Amino acid sequence: xxxxxxxxxxxxxxxxxxxxxxxxxxxxxxxxxxxxxxxxxxxxxxxxxxxxxxxxxxxxxxxxxxxxxxxxxxxxxxxxxxxxxxxxxxxxxxxxxxxxxxxxxxxxxxxxxxxxxxxxxxxxxxxxxxxxxxxxxxxxxxxxxxxxxxxxxxxxxxxxxxxxxxxxxxxxxxxxxxxxxxxxxxxxxxxxxxxxxxxxxxxxxxxxxxxxxxxxxxxxxxxxxxxxxxxxxxxxxxxxxxxxxxxxxxxxxxxxxxxxxxxxxxxxxxxxxxxxxxxxxxxxxxxxxx
Amino acid sequence: xxxxxxxxxxxxxxxxxxxxxxxxxxxxxxxxxxxxxxxxxxxxxxxxxxxxxxxxxxxxxxxxxxxxxxxxxxxxxxxxxxxxxxxxxxxxxxxxxxxxxxxxxxxxxxxxxxxxxxxxxxxxxxxxxxxxxxxxxxxxxxxxxxxxxxxxxxxxxxxxxxxxxxxxxxxxxxxxxxxxxxxxxxxxxxxxxxxxxxxxxxxxxxxxxxxxxxxxxxxxxxxxxxxxxxxxxxxxxxxxxxxxxxxxxxxxxxxxxxxxxxxxxxxxxxxxxxxxxxxxxxxxxxxxxxxxxxxxx
Amino acid sequence: xxxxxxxxxxxxxxxxxxxxxxxxxxxxxxxxxxxxxxxxxxxxxxxxxxxxxxxxxxxxxxxxxxxxxxxxxxxxxxxxxxxxxxxxxxxxxxxxxxxxxxxxxxxxxxxxxxxxxxxxxxxxxxxxxxxxxxxxxxxxxxxxxxxxxxxxxxxxxxxxxxxxxxxxxxxxxxxxxxxxxxxxxxxxxxxxxxxxxxxxxxxxxxxxxxxxxxxxxxxxxxxxxxxxxxxxxxxxxxxxxxxxxxxxxxxxxxxxxxxxxxxxxxxxxxxxxxxxxxxxxxxxxxxxxx
Numbered sequence: 001x002x003x004x005x006x007x008x009x010x011x012x013x014x015x016x017x018x019x020x021x022x023x024x025x026x027x028x029x030x031x032x033x034x035x036x037x038x039x040x041x042x043x044x045x046x047x048x049x050x051x052x053x054x055x056x057x058x059x060x061x062x063x064x065x066x067x068x069x070x071x072x073x074x075x076x077x078x079x080x081x082x083x084x085x086x087x088x089x090x091x092x093x094x095x096x097x098x099x100x101x102x103x104x105x106x107x108x109x110x111x112x113x114x115x116x117x118x119x120x121x122x123x124x125x126x127x128x129x130x131x132x133x134x135x136x137x138x139x140x141x142x143x144x145x146x147x148x149x150x151x152x153x154x155x156x157x158x159x160x161x162x163x164x165x166x167x168x169x170x171x172x173x174x175x176x177x178x179x180x181x182x183x184x185x186x187x188x189x190x191x192x193x194x195x196x197x198x199x200x201x202x203x204x205x206x207x208x209x210x211x212x213x214x215x216x217x218x219x220x221x222x223x224x225x226x227x228x229x230x231x232x233x234x235x236x237x238x239x240x241x242x243x244x245x246x247x248x249x250x251x252x253x254x255x256x257x258x259x260x261x262x263x264x265x266x267x268x269x270x271x272x273x274x275x276x277x278x279x280x281x282x283x284x285x286x287x288x289x290x
Numbered sequence: 291x292x293x294x295x296x297x298x299x300x301x302x303x304x305x306x307x308x309x310x311x312x313x314x315x316x317x318x319x320x321x322x323x324x325x326x327x328x329x330x331x332x333x334x335x336x337x338x339x340x341x342x343x344x345x346x347x348x349x350x351x352x353x354x355x356x357x358x359x360x361x362x363x364x365x366x367x368x369x370x371x372x373x374x375x376x377x378x379x380x381x382x383x384x385x386x387x388x389x390x391x392x393x394x395x396x397x398x399x400x401x402x403x404x405x406x407x408x409x410x411x412x413x414x415x416x417x418x419x420x421x422x423x424x425x426x427x428x429x430x431x432x433x434x435x436x437x438x439x440x441x442x443x444x445x446x447x448x449x450x451x452x453x454x455x456x457x458x459x460x461x462x463x464x465x466x467x468x469x470x471x472x473x474x475x476x477x478x479x480x481x482x483x484x485x486x487x488x489x490x491x492x493x494x495x496x497x498x499x500x501x502x503x504x505x506x507x508x509x510x511x512x513x514x515x516x517x518x519x520x521x522x523x524x525x526x527x528x529x530x531x532x533x534x535x536x537x538x539x540x541x542x543x544x545x546x547x548x549x550x551x552x553x554x555x556x557x558x559x560x561x562x563x564x565x566x567x568x569x570x571x572x573x574x575x576x577x578x579x580x581x582x583x584x585x586x587x
Numbered sequence: 588x589x590x591x592x593x594x595x596x597x598x599x600x601x602x603x604x605x606x607x608x609x610x611x612x613x614x615x616x617x618x619x620x621x622x623x624x625x626x627x628x629x630x631x632x633x634x635x636x637x638x639x640x641x642x643x644x645x646x647x648x649x650x651x652x653x654x655x656x657x658x659x660x661x662x663x664x665x666x667x668x669x670x671x672x673x674x675x676x677x678x679x680x681x682x683x684x685x686x687x688x689x690x691x692x693x694x695x696x697x698x699x700x701x702x703x704x705x706x707x708x709x710x711x712x713x714x715x716x717x718x719x720x721x722x723x724x725x726x727x728x729x730x731x732x733x734x735x736x737x738x739x740x741x742x743x744x745x746x747x748x749x750x751x752x753x754x755x756x757x758x759x760x761x762x763x764x765x766x767x768x769x770x771x772x773x774x775x776x777x778x779x780x781x782x783x784x785x786x787x788x789x790x791x792x793x794x795x796x797x798x799x800x801x802x803x804x805x806x807x808x809x810x811x812x813x814x815x816x817x818x819x820x821x822x823x824x825x826x827x828x829x830x831x832x833x834x835x836x837x838x839x840x841x842x843x844x845x846x847x848x849x850x851x852x853x854x855x856x857x858x859x860x861x862x863x864x865x866x867x868x869x870x871x872x873x874x875x876x877x
Contacts, residue, residue: 003396004412008405013437017770021688027680028697031746034739035704038715094611101608115612118619124860125622126800128827129853132834132846133622136629155618162615188604216708218803219831244710244803251714251807258718265711276706280699377766384691411768421759424781433777434767483763490767 039269046266049259057263062229062246069256073264075231079146079242080268082235083225084215086150087157091214092207094154095161096196102162103169104191116166122159130155131223144226144239152220157210164206168199201286208279212272218244243268327355330494330524331376336390338371338380338558346371346558349390351543353494358516358525360535360566363545363581368558369528372545373496375399376526377413378406411438413494414487419503420479422471422486427454427463430471430482434490449489456522457485458515477508484515488523495519497527501534513538532582535566542566544578622853630847632840641847645815647829649837654844656851658813662730662825663852666805667798669734669819674742674798675791681742682749687775698750705743712736713807721808728810731819736804741794748793748867752786753779755871789867796859800852802827826852 008014050057053071060072098115106112134152142148172195180190196203226239227249234240243264250261331353338346346368353359361369371380378399380386392399399409422430431450440446450467454460459481463474471482480500487495497516501509516525516538529535535542543563547556562569562578573579633654634641644655681701685694716736717728726732756779764774810822811832830845837845 004394006394006397006399006401006404006408006412008403008408013439013770013773014407017772020772020775024680024684024688027677028684030677031681031701031704031742034720035700035707037719038707038711041715041719042711094614097608097611098615099612101605101612105605105608106612111609112612115615118615120864121857121861122615122619124796124800124857126802126827126849126852126856128800128802128830129622129626129849132830132849133626135834136625136846137621158615158618162612186598186601188601191604212706216710218708218710219827222831223834244708247710247714248803248807251717261714265714268708269711272706272708273703276703379762379766382762382765407768407770410766415766417759417763417766419759421757421763423760423763423777425777433764433769437767437769437773486763486767 042262042266042269045259046262046264050263050266061231062241062260064229067254067256069259071260071263073243073246073260073267075228076241076243076246076264077267078231078233079225079228079240080215080244080271082146082233082240083149083153083221083242084211086147086235087153087214088207088211090150090154091157091161091210095158095207096165096203098158099162099165099169100191100196103166104187104195119159119162122155123163125156126219127156127217128219131220134220135223139224144224145237146225146232146235146240148224149221149240149242150235152224153214153217156217156220157214160210160213161207164210165199165203168202168206169195171202172198201282205279205282208275208282212275212279215275216244216268216272218248221245222248327357329353330355330395332391332393332396334391334393336372336375336388336392338368338375339387339389340383341385343555344557349560351560351563353524353526354541355524356520357540358520358527358538360539360542361526361528361545362530362532362535362542363561364547365530366556366558367545367547369545370498371558373498373526373528376494376496377415378409379415381406411490412492413496414490414492415496415498416480416483416487416500418499420476420483422474422479422482424470424472426468427471427474427482428467431486431489434486438490453485453489456488456519457481458511458518459485475508477504477511480504480508480512481515484512488519492523494524494526497525499528499530502530509534536570539566542569544569544573544575544581546577546581626846626850626853629843630850631843633843633847636840641844642851645813647813649841652840654841654847656826656844656848658815659824659826659829659848660851661815662809662813662823663799663827665730665823666733666737666809666825667795669730670737670741670798671791671795673735673738674745674794677738678742678745678749678790678794679787681746682753683775683779686750686753687771687779701746702743704739709740709801709804712740713804716804717807727820728808728822729820730809730823733805733809733823733825734819736808737798737801740801740804741797744797745790745794748790749783749787752783752790752867752870755786756782783870785873786867786870789863789865789870792859792863792866796856796863799859800827800856802831806831
């Protein structure tokens, strides 16, 4: 028998294969380019104003006349911190408790299934709808305040916290609970002292991600927080402001204001990236694996 | 002229005494009618590595044309690893490496200019668990020919019918070629996979424990099929069922695993390779005898 | 031995905890019910006035108290379609690349980076789109500009879900295709595609739901003009964007119309999200069962 020729045959098949692989690679590039472009713009246009005159950008008030160039965005930074922290304080305990009910008590009963379904529905609520809802329920009666925004953000965070927490609780092995029961502990004690600590890293990670998302939401702020220009440290009284709404408002304003918008955008992105990084670190090091 | 593509001289089976007289008689033997079939594969000191771990060492053997060669031995001793080296399936496993010479009609399968796709067109494989595509019966069998360029519907019809007949499945499915292959029974699915493999007309069909997921009746049908296919193809089958090897194969290779005391890792080795009748009735190595008589395994 | 001895003192505390947790879970239902009630209540005036004409007319005129939402419905759908048309091929390409082509050591870092795209707040994308991307591409605010920004924002979620679906393709099918001498692309069309088809549809629908509800990024680049046209370069308007723009200064009936829009948007996105989740879950269950 003559020796077989096993070299690759030229032809449409291998060309097509390589063409398709090339297209896939092009898709990856198409995704990375906008990311790089956005980060580059933030660094270039926001870096100057935010970092060059450090710490003015974070300590000065927002100029009353938007035509005036230069920093700062101090009130917005404080506002974001206030609103987000309050929202977290509302959403996390309620969400974790709710998840505890669903997984440890509810099981597959009718109430639990209804809550789970509605939580899924709630994750799909557009943030503008949530903003309108809080406007109708709170802002009309009590006016603009950081708390109103926190309410709206908490509603957005709640289903996410419930979902992530329930997932983590599911990963806690049953024999840990059994060991605790066998020692005579009540169910609530078991949950609080055995199950929750075991699931905690994963829950923390999920909450950090929820906070990152909430910090970036704009629509609820427009309807509940307002657009103050001075520092407002009060959570309950008077209109406040936050980074996302400032960015939105200044984007369509004069170039001086737009410069401040870039600085605010850089600050916001750094904040959300830090929260996400923290979440991933916690997951990587400590959380229970699937 | 590339020496790698030159044909190797036919070798003599290990049990005949070396011819007296040397080269002259050797040349005369070459022109005389062959005593035994030509070799399809020739392995010289082939070893398999996964990263730094040596899974198989020192395999040297020849696989002959139109014969059924069986690889037997306890689990974890490298039978499947060696089998998958024949059709370059290890390319799909990152970190897997084949060392040594694995010649197919004198060509080194792992030479850099050799295309794995071309290799697999000539050397097909049937897997342990039947794995028909989620397509119709017709499209499963036609997949290979279609991918290799056959577009003409009439020719495809011919190839599909011929392959299904050769796999002893035609009568059972000829009226429902358009139905999903996943609706067939396990044994039928495996015969479909065989039909799919032979539809591209390879020279060699590798079988990795093809009957281990099937009931005894389906198994018997596949063994019968193998005997029929032998005349057209060269078959290498891995099986953990000794009796199956004894029933169906012409030659048998017995593998076992050596335990490395220091690292607790097991490396597969080829212990004995002989005509089936002789290996089972009069094994040369004590380990072979122990395995065959059931003292371990 | 008295029964009361076995009862234990902590029974009441345990029961109280259970009720607390159940209450937390129930908040989800309360919030959703409140949203439904308050919003439909406020939407009634305008629907009483316009009837079904609210959904079929395009005239939206505040002075004459005529509110036809068709233009915004069209805009929402149109921008979402553009976004899907751009995002889906890219997302599929990336998902296929990551699961089938990329060497193992590249996968994790690549997925890490692509997921960062999902962390960037939508308002930052809006700012960048308005001030950097649109001028760079020579685009005025238009349906196309909004569609591109939305595409960038929904790509991470479609990619991530597609990856999960594609990875459920049985390895043994892929090996069979290779063993028959197929190239990688031929293997993908023969085994990955049939197995993943259903789930990928679900992933696309989830992206669609997200694109329709996204407000802020779109608002900055859509053009803010009602325009029912197939020309993608025309400025346009959509439900979330008009709500964001006009709510601040609106009179009661105007506000009612905007709230009615919000309710419509809410119902549409919920329907799409639920359908998508159901499809994806069904496909994953099927693939694992095979």
